[in-house]
Amino acid sequence: MNRKSISHLIFISVLMLAVLACSLGGSAGSAPTEMSSESQDSAASATSVASSTIEGICTNPYFPAVLNASWTYKSSGTSKGEYLFTDVVTEVRADGFTISTDFGDTTKSNEWSCSPEGLQVYQTGSGDQSAGLSVTSGQFQLDATILNAQGVTLPEKIDPGDQWIQTYDYQTEGNLGGNVMTSTGTVESRFEALGVESITTPAGTFQAVKIREETRETGSGTIGGATLNSTSESITFYWFVDGVGRVRTETTGSRMETTELQSYSIP
Numbered sequence: 001m002n003r004k005s006i007s008h009l010i011f012i013s014v015l016m017l018a019v020l021a022c023s024l025g026g027s028a029g030s031a032p033t034e035m036s037s038e039s040q041d042s043a044a045s046a047t048s049v050a051s052s053t054i055e056g057i058c059t060n061p062y063f064p065a066v067l068n069a070s071w072t073y074k075s076s077g078t079s080k081g082e083y084l085f086t087d088v089v090t091e092v093r094a095d096g097f098t099i100s101t102d103f104g105d106t107t108k109s110n111e112w113s114c115s116p117e118g119l120q121v122y123q124t125g126s127g128d129q130s131a132g133l134s135v136t137s138g139q140f141q142l143d144a145t146i147l148n149a150q151g152v153t154l155p156e157k158i159d160p161g162d163q164w165i166q167t168y169d170y171q172t173e174g175n176l177g178g179n180v181m182t183s184t185g186t187v188e189s190r191f192e193a194l195g196v197e198s199i200t201t202p203a204g205t206f207q208a209v210k211i212r213e214e215t216r217e218t219g220s221g222t223i224g225g226a227t228l229n230s231t232s233e234s235i236t237f238y239w240f241v242d243g244v245g246r247v248r249t250e251t252t253g254s255r256m257e258t259t260e261l262q263s264y265s266i267p
Contacts, residue, residue, distance in 0.1 A: 056094055058114035062209065062240035063154055065089050065097040065112070069266045071245055075259045084262070118152035120166075142174035154240075158209055160195040176223070185219020199239045201247050203261040208239035208247055
């Protein structure tokens with residue numbers, strides 16, 4: 001296997017974990033527009049349901065984690081072209097919840113944990129406690145462990161100008177067509193709330209809080225006996241809507257991609 005293929009496979013291992021830290025959503029600024037009556041009714045309904053259903057430390061206006069709530073997105077800009085995926089809340093607990101993502105040919109589950117400070121995209125602890133991720137697609141299989149997580153992904157309260165940091169270490173073991181691959185590394189994400197602006201997606205027009213995330217990933221991995229060290233940086237903009245959740249994401253740098261909300265349902 002040539003060096004270019006090795007580099008690509010190890011980057012996939014690193015990227016799978018980085019995606020967990022980038023589960024926010026945003027878009028570029030757009031001119032204010034009037035929300036359609038259908039979108040207004042839908043957004044208002046989502047807000048009232050989220051407020052009356054979610055209680056305790058998992059309450060977050062920008063992530064209404066109601067059981068069976070779902071969000072369908074379209075992603076574009078990557079080498080694989082456009083694709084759809086759907087996030088569904090499949091379990092809700094007093095201290096966390098589970099989001100299952102269906103890509104059509106691939107599925108994965110993320111465990112979110114809750115604290116008075118906010119939501120964390122993986123449930124983890126100190127010492128021997130860790131979070132896990134398992135991804136299987138065709139001949140590709142990856143098991144990942146997240147360790148030493150610090151900070152939150154989405155604070156309990158967000159005001160323009162707020163800044164926060166999240167870091168974690170990861171270990172992965174996987175297999176691609178019989179080739180065993182492993183990797184370890186560290187991810188640091190720095191977030192800043194830039195303000196509120198109008199954003200339009202196929203799901204409607206919303207007033208959304210815009211968040212900037214700057215992520216740096218450093219790691220090393222092996223596949224088929226070859227070793228490669230990697231460092232990547234990216235900037236992501238997310239848009240979150242009170243009572244709805246993530247509506248758009250734009251990523252630049254080593255992982256260019258745009259994701260928009262197509263539809264959503266919050267029981």
